[in-house]
Amino acid sequence: MADTEIFDGHNDAVQFIAEYTSSGRDFLMRSETGHLDLPRAREGGLAGGLFALHAAPEHPPENDLIITENGYEVIYAESLDPLCARRQIEAQRLALERLIRRSDGRMRLAVDVDEIAAARAEGAFAVVLHMEGAEALDSEFDYLHRLYAAGLRALGPVWSRPNIFGFGVPFAYPKSPDTGPGLTGIGKDLVRTCNRLGIMIDLAHLNERGFWDVAALSDAPLVVTHACAHTICPSTRNLTDRQLDAIRDTDGVIGFNLSVNDIRADGHLNDDTPLDHIVRHIEYLIDRVGEDRVALGSDFDGAVMPRGIKDASGLPHLFDAMRKCGFDRESLSKFAFDNWLRVFGLTWKSGP
DSSP states (O other): OOSSOEEEEEEOGGGGBTTTOTTOBOTTSOOSSSSOOHHHHHHHTEEEEEEEEOOOOSSOOSSOEEEOSSSEEEOOOOOOOHHHHHHHHHHHHHHHHHHHHHTTTSEEEOOSHHHHHHHHHTTOEEEEEEEESOTTOOTTOHHHHHHHHTTEEEEESOOSSOBTTBOBOOOEESOOSOOSOOOOHHHHHHHHHHHHHTOEEBOTTBOHHHHHHHHHHOSSOOEEEEEOBTTTSOOTTSBOHHHHHHHHHTTOEEEEOOOHHHHSTTOOOOSOOOHHHHHHHHHHHHHHHOTTSEEEOOOBTSSOOOTTTOSGGGHHHHHHHHHHTTOOHHHHHIIIIIHHHHHHHHHOOOOO
């Protein structure tokens, strides 16, 4: 067990659990594939996290990656059929419920800050339900209310493709995140509805105009669960200094993404990314927004991890590197756990 307890702002593990797919991993058993299961989480000090429900196309496009002279572009993914998306989201939600039941108390669904704190105190792993991309929602938000009642506490209006709520940011490097239109009219209604319910709005994968649309509408702190700094790595998925300033000014949080191609200045998909480079990127974010507003948003099971971390069990290597660079116990605790609980406390509330 690591000596620093961590809450992670984003993982894609639900896509790979045995309860969801016949070829999946048993999350309760240690595996050498992927990045996250309960034993490796415990080895790495993870005490909980946001688990992303995410719908994928039934027939993924082939050859969607274009290598450019100095980078890459990914062809925009097509919009998903809402009924297809809802079938996937509901199947994943139920699969996660089955996993939690099978854990015999080792994992708990948490819907407020007190439940996260109680799970932490009692040695249980806290699971917070998140949805990455809102394709499964209907225009009347009936399904959103059902998901909220089932425990959903965080929602990203888009993934990196368009839907009826707005426009995701296509993957590209080097390129600005200002890639097209922002939220639609119903997307703005979604923001207002999430505010009323107390669902945290995740701005990851949303393009820059959509980001500013949310900033103009939302009465909650601005949160991006997994991204890095565009000034260091000019990927479309990363945040400009002006966006970072808006997160600071609303007392929000950015979850630092461990995806190597969004950390590295060259944008390369190279796991040989030194830990001291990663720490310097974290330091840049903290210098810009303050140590109360940067946390971990790993993207485990959704990205290529740095070789020095590899998977959840390797998180102590990151924290050791941060200590060597001068991070004290208080600043490490904020990055590891406290900053997420602070922003949850500012955002979550009882629904109507």
